[in-house]
Amino acid sequence: MLRRRTPPLYAWGRCLAFASLVLTIWARDQFTDAALEYKVKAAYLFNFTKYISWPTNSAQMTGPIVVGILGNDPFGDVLDKALEGKTVDGRSFVVVRASRPEPIQSASVVFISRSMEPRLVEVLGAFNGKPVVTVSDIERFAPRGGAIGFVIVERYVRFEINRATAERANLKISAKMLKTASMLYSDSPR
Amino acid sequence: MRPFRDISIQRKVTLVILLTSLFALVLTMVALLVYEVFVFEENALKNLSSEAGIIAVSAQPALDFDDKNLADEILSRVKANHQIAAACIYDKDGMVFASCVRADLGSYEFPVPEIDSHRFEKNSLLLFRHINSGSDMIGQVFLRYDLESPFAALPHYAAIFGVISLVLLVIALFFAAWLQRLISRPILELARSAQLVKDRGDFSARVPKYSEDECGQLTDTFNDMLDALQKGQDELARHASELERRVEERTASQRETIAFLESFCYTIAHDLRAPLRSMAGFAAAIVDDYGPRLDEAGRHYAQRIIDSAQRMDRLIMDLLVFGRLSQQDLTFSALDLNAMTQKVVQTLGDDIQTKRAEITVQPNLPEVWGNNAVLEQILTNLIANALKFCHPDSRPRIRVGAQTTTNGKNVRLWVHDNGIGIAPEHHERIFRAFERLHSNNEYTGTGIGLAIVKQGVERMKGHVGVDSASGQGSTFWIELPRAEAA
Numbered sequence: 001m002l003r004r005r006t007p008p009l010y011a012w013g014r015c016l017a018f019a020s021l022v023l024t025i026w027a028r029d030q031f032t033d034a035a036l037e038y039k040v041k042a043a044y045l046f047n048f049t050k051y052i053s054w055p056t057n058s059a060q061m062t063g064p065i066v067v068g069i070l071g072n073d074p075f076g077d078v079l080d081k082a083l084e085g086k087t088v089d090g091r092s093f094v095v096v097r098a099s100r101p102e103p104i105q106s107a108s109v110v111f112i113s114r115s116m117e118p119r120l121v122e123v124l125g126a127f128n129g130k131p132v133v134t135v136s137d138i139e140r141f142a143p144r145g146g147a148i149g150f151v152i153v154e155r156y157v158r159f160e161i162n163r164a165t166a167e168r169a170n171l172k173i174s175a176k177m178l179k180t181a182s183m184l185y186s187d188s189p190r
Numbered sequence: 191m192r193p194f195r196d197i198s199i200q201r202k203v204t205l206v207i208l209l210t211s212l213f214a215l216v217l218t219m220v221a222l223l224v225y226e227v228f229v230f231e232e233n234a235l236k237n238l239s240s241e242a243g244i245i246a247v248s249a250q251p252a253l254d255f256d257d258k259n260l261a262d263e264i265l266s267r268v269k270a271n272h273q274i275a276a277a278c279i280y281d282k283d284g285m286v287f288a289s290c291v292r293a294d295l296g297s298y299e300f301p302v303p304e305i306d307s308h309r310f311e312k313n314s315l316l317l318f319r320h321i322n323s324g325s326d327m328i329g330q331v332f333l334r335y336d337l338e339s340p341f342a343a344l345p346h347y348a349a350i351f352g353v354i355s356l357v358l359l360v361i362a363l364f365f366a367a368w369l370q371r372l373i374s375r376p377i378l379e380l381a382r383s384a385q386l387v388k389d390r391g392d393f394s395a396r397v398p399k400y401s402e403d404e405c406g407q408l409t410d411t412f413n414d415m416l417d418a419l420q421k422g423q424d425e426l427a428r429h430a431s432e433l434e435r436r437v438e439e440r441t442a443s444q445r446e447t448i449a450f451l452e453s454f455c456y457t458i459a460h461d462l463r464a465p466l467r468s469m470a471g472f473a474a475a476i477v478d479d480y481g482p483r484l485d486e487a488g489r490h491y492a493q494r495i496i497d498s499a500q501r502m503d504r505l506i507m508d509l510l511v512f513g514r515l516s517q518q519d520l521t522f523s524a525l526d527l528n529a530m531t532q533k534v535v536q537t538l539g540d541d542i543q544t545k546r547a548e549i550t551v552q553p554n555l556p557e558v559w560g561n562n563a564v565l566e567q568i569l570t571n572l573i574a575n576a577l578k579f580c581h582p583d584s585r586p587r588i589r590v591g592a593q594t595t596t597n598g599k600n601v602r603l604w605v606h607d608n609g610i611g612i613a614p615e616h617h618e619r620i621f622r623a624f625e626r627l628h629s630n631n632e633y634t635g636t637g638i639g640l641a642i643v644k645q646g647v648e649r650m651k652g653h654v655g656v657d658s659a660s661g662q663g664s665t666f667w668i669e670l671p672r673a674e675a676a
Contacts, residue, residue, distance in 0.1 A: 036247055043248070047255040155243075156250055156322055180254045180323065 042082035068104035071113030101126035204366035261288030470499035524673035527555035552591035557673035576607035
């Protein structure tokens with residue numbers, strides 16, 4: 001990341017694109033912010049599974065933990081890499097991508113891409129009452145009925161929880177996680 | 191500077207381009223380096239802050255959920271940067287939550303966290319950065335960054351410099367080749383033309399003009415100068431031919447005048463002799479036929495008439511010879527001095543006997559290149575003079591000789607006598623016509639003899655001279671081209 005690691009390139013850069021130094025740093029920051037953002041979100045997704053408990057007899061409690069991605073995948077391979085080799089209570093992870101809610105009804109966590117925003121009501125309806133943790137970075141996702149919504153607060157990735165949605169889905173969210181959330185909603189969507 | 195001054199303009203152009211570019215390059219490099227030194231710490235801080243920011247953002251979920259594995263994973267990214275010696279993440283109580291230390295450092299005692307500060311310490315930069323969760327600080331990031339000397343990049347700069355210099359050299363050469371058409375060629379062309387004009391003296395040459403710059407002006411000036419020179423030369427040629435024509439005209443008219451005068455003189459001299467001969471003849475007739483009837487005085491007078499007439503006849507004869515010498519066309523041949531001297535001595539035989547003179551002629555005289563009649567006349571005059579100008583009561587002793595001069599091209603013929611000699615101040619005079627040193631009573635003569643000698647010798651491209659002192663005898667000499675050399 002730091003250019004000093006490669007001095008010849010660094011020197012060339014200084015010699016040939018000296019004037020555009022500021023520009024390149026700016027461009028790099030923009031790029032890394034976007035990549036970094038989803039790395040952090042992937043790390044959160046993993047940690048959510050540790051602090052949420054699903055109903056004991058549900059499909060979500062058997063086999064590997066399934067993480068679904070609905071719509072256009074913004075993670076690329078970041079999520080796969082973040083979950084690779086990780087286990088929670090001896091269960092490994094599987095990432096499933098889908099364009100409709102139906103194939104991933106039994107996933108533990110479903111990340112709803114921003115591309116699904118126009119169909120958000122329909123999608124949330126499909127998961128309503130099911131023990132699936134819906135997560136998304138769609139704006140005002142939690143107040144609109146999603147379980148966990150990512151928000152950006154001063155460059156930091158934070159998350160909000162809609163407790164009503166979680167309760168309807170029979171999900172138990174640990175106290176620590178509730179404490180960590182930047183905002184808690186308990187009312188149903190209007 | 192001297193060697194630079196003497197190299198060709200093409201090389202100069204190349205060199206100037208190369209040196210200028212190199213100079214600019216060196217300046218740029220130095221400026222970059224200076225800049226690098228100045229912004230060095232600032233850059234380090236900027237880079238490190240950016241790194242710390244990334245770690246802080248990434249570490250959030252780890253701190254949120256006490257995920258030490260994730261924290262270690264996040265910190266491990268700094269391993270890729272060798273200059274980061276140590277990094278750690280503190281929890282919200284300021285305890286080290288996760289850490290990463292470069293292998294060569296062994297163990298590292300992490301400092302007490304200082305919120306969002308940095309300081310430079312022993313070639314390293316220490317930086318703290320807080321990690322936020324909403325409004326609460328949930329932890330901090332610490333990074334220790336080893337500063338590399340800003341001059342560490344110097345070899346890279348040198349390498350870049352070398353490569354660019356090489357490229358520049360090639361570009362400069364191409365550039366020079368192009369510029370050469372623009373700058374050097376007109377000058378070289380001019381120089382070549384100037385050389386041509388100088389070598390051939392051909393002022394009609396013109397230099398083609400390539401541009402309207404100083405070179406073009408120089409070309410114009412040079413061409414104008416050639417114009418002026420050519421005009422001058424033409425003028426000069428016209429003047430010369432004009433002069434030549436005039437000289438020819440004048441020479442022709444002069445020659446005409448001279449020819450007229452000469453023929454006039456010749457005619458006069460010739461016609462003068464006829465009455466003289468009759469005067470002398472009749473005076474002689476008076477002495478012969480009426481001698482007994484005349485008294486002593488009468489006979490003396492008649493004899494005086496005869497003598498005067500004879501002297502006048504000799505004078506006229508000499509004048510005729512002198513005149514002829516100056517206008518006659520002479521034919522040259524190899525002349526045998528031995529035979530000629532013998533003949534002259536024979537001709538003067540009566541006189542020699544009368545004066546009881548003793549003449550010694552050197553044997554084996556060399557041959558000379560000249561006109562037979564003229565040289566005979568000269569020799570006769572010289573020997574006759576030697577006989578004539580001697581003390582009245584002594585015997586003339588005359589020696590004649592000749593030898594090749596030291597340069598081998600001429601023959602010096604000399605006639606030595608033991609006569610009265612000639613004072614040095616008169617040596618020049620005696621060769622002029624009608625110049626006489628003595629009265630006619632002392633030594634008879636016309637005063638033309640030596641003038642004839644001088645004229646004759648000069649017509650034969652020779653020299654004449656005399657070595658003598660008063661009362662010590664004289665040596666007259668003439669120098670003529672040697673027969674073999676001519």
